[in-house]
Amino acid sequence: MAHTETSPEVAAYLRELDSALAHVAPDVADEIRGGIEEELLSLSPDDARDRIVQLGDARFIAAQAADEDEPVPSSSARRRSILGSRIYAVVAAVVLAVGAFLVPLVGWAFGYVLASVSPVWRRWEKVVAVAFPLGMTVLVGGFFAVAGYPGAAVAGGNPWFTLLPIVLSNAAIVLAVTNAIIGVWLLVRALVRARLSVDGF
Amino acid sequence: MAVDVGAQLRKGVVEYCILGLLERQPMYGWQLADALSGPGVIAGIGTLYPLLGRLRDGGLIVAFEKPSDAGPTRKYYRPTPAGLARLAAFRSQWPTFISTVSSLIEEENGGTH
Numbered sequence: 371m372a373h374t375e376t377s378p379e380v381a382a383y384l385r386e387l388d389s390a391l392a393h394v395a396p397d398v399a400d401e402i403r404g405g406i407e408e409e410l411l412s413l414s415p416d417d418a419r420d421r422i423v424q425l426g427d428a429r430f431i432a433a434q435a436a437d438e439d440e441p442v443p444s445s446s447a448r449r450r451s452i453l454g455s456r457i458y459a460v461v462a463a464v465v466l467a468v469g470a471f472l473v474p475l476v477g478w479a480f481g482y483v484l485a486s487v488s489p490v491w492r493r494w495e496k497v498v499a500v501a502f503p504l505g506m507t508v509l510v511g512g513f514f515a516v517a518g519y520p521g522a523a524v525a526g527g528n529p530w531f532t533l534l535p536i537v538l539s540n541a542a543i544v545l546a547v548t549n550a551i552i553g554v555w556l557l558v559r560a561l562v563r564a565r566l567s568v569d570g571f
Numbered sequence: 572m573a574v575d576v577g578a579q580l581r582k583g584v585v586e587y588c589i590l591g592l593l594e595r596q597p598m599y600g601w602q603l604a605d606a607l608s609g610p611g612v613i614a615g616i617g618t619l620y621p622l623l624g625r626l627r628d629g630g631l632i633v634a635f636e637k638p639s640d641a642g643p644t645r646k647y648y649r650p651t652p653a654g655l656a657r658l659a660a661f662r663s664q665w666p667t668f669i670s671t672v673s674s675l676i677e678e679e680n681g682g683t684h
Contacts, residue, residue, distance in 0.1 A: 401620040404646060405600030412642025425616065434617025439624070 377415040383422045384410070390432035392563060395454070397489040398439050402431065459490040459560040466499070467553020470546040478503070478549050490560050499556060503548035511541035581612055586626060588612050590650050590658040593632060597649040623648060631657055 376384075384407060391399035406425065410418045425431065452458060462484035469477025486496050514537045519529055585607070592598060592606055600623070604616040613619055626632040631654035639645045650658065 398621050398624055401600075401624060402617060405604075405620065406616065408599070408639075408643050408645050409601040412639055412645075431615060431617035434614050435621055438618045439621035 376411065377418060379415070379422060380410045380418050383425075383428065386428040387431065390428040391435070394432050394435045395439055395489060396492045396563075398435055399432075400493045402435055403492075406431075453487055454489045456560070458484075458488060460557065462488055462490075463553045463557035463560060465553075466556065467550045470542075470549045474542055474546070478545060481549070481553065485556060490563065491556060495556065495559060499552050502552055503545050506548045507541045507545045510544040511537050514540050577611070585612055586622060586631075587658060587661045589622060589626060590631065590654050590661075593648055593650045594655060594658060597635075597637075597647040599645040599647050603648070626654065630654075 384403070387403060387406060391402060394402070410421060413421055462481065466478070466481030466485050469479075469481040471477070473480075482500055485491060485499060491499075515533060518533050518536055588607060589603065592603060598606070600616065600619060603623075604613070604619045607613040607619065608615055613622070623632065623634075627634065627648075630651055632648050632650050634646050634648050636644045637647050
C-alpha cells in the first residue's frame with residue numbers, strides 16, 4: 371500500500387533537515403534529503419514516526435555529512451569546485467538577473483543554464499528559478515490575451531494581429547522582471563550559504 | 572590527541588563494503604545505511620551520501636530510479652564494471668593484507684616486549 375501522504379511529523383522533520391543541511395554541499399544535501407524523504411514517505415505514519423526517532427537529530431545527520439564530505443582530487447571534484455565557487459555563483463546569478471534585459475530570452479536561458487549546472491544551489495531552488503518566471507509570464511500573457519480579446523475582436527480583422535504584440539511585450543517585461551528577482555534571490559541564498567560554510571561553499 | 576583506530580580502519584574499507592553490498596543486489600539509500608551502520612562501518616545516513624557521491628564521481632557506481640510498491644519512486648545504486656573491477660582488486664589483496672598486518676602486529680610469544 372502506498373503512503374505518499376506527508377504526515378505533519380514527516381513534514382516537520384524534513385523542514386528541520388532542510389535547515390540543518392544549509393551548510394552542507396548542496397548536491398550532498400539533495401541526496402540526503404531525497405533519500406530520507408523517500409524512506410519516510412514509503413512508511414505508514416506510525417512507522418514513519420518510529421523511523422524519525424531512529425534517524426535522530428537532523429543536525430547530527432548534517433554534521434556527519436559535513437565531516438564525511440571531504441574534497442577529493444579527482445577531475446569531477448575539480449569541475450565541481452569551479453562550478454561551486456563563489457565567483458561562479460555570483461556570475462551565474464547576475465547573468466540570470468540581467469541576461470533577459472541584455473538579450474531577451476537568450477540571456478535568460480544562458481543564465482539559467484549557468485545556474486543549473488552549479489552545485490551551489492539545491493534542486494528545488496533551481497526548479498523555482500525556472501518555474502516562477504515562466505509561470506508568471508504565462509499568467510500575465512494569458513491575462514492580457516483574455517482581457518484584450520473582446521476589444522480586439524470588436525475592432526475587426528484578425529484579433530491576434532492586434533493582441534500578439536501586446537501579449538508578447540507584457541510577457542517579455544514580466545519574464546525580465548521576475549528573472550531579476552530570482553537572480554537576486556539566488557545570489558542572496560548563495561552568499562548566505564557561503565557564509566555558513568567553512569570553506570566558502 | 573586520542574586517535575580513533577576504528578574510524579581510521581573503517582575509512583579505508585567503507586567504500587569497498589558499499590561495493591560489496593551493491594554487487595549482491597542494487598540497494599537504495601536507507602537499505603545501505605541500515606546494512607552499514609548496524610555493524611558500525613558508518614556512523615549513520617549522513618555519512619553514507621557523501622560516500623555514494625564520491626563513488627559516483629569516480630564512476631564506480633550509478634544511480635537509477637525504480638518505482639516502489641509502498642510510497643514514492645526509490646533511487647537505487649548499483650556498481651559499474653569499473654566498480655566491480657575495483658572490488659575484485661581489493662578482494663584479491665585483502666587476505667594477504669590482513670595476514671601481513673597480523674604478522675606485523677602480533678604479540679611476541681608469552682606477551683613479552
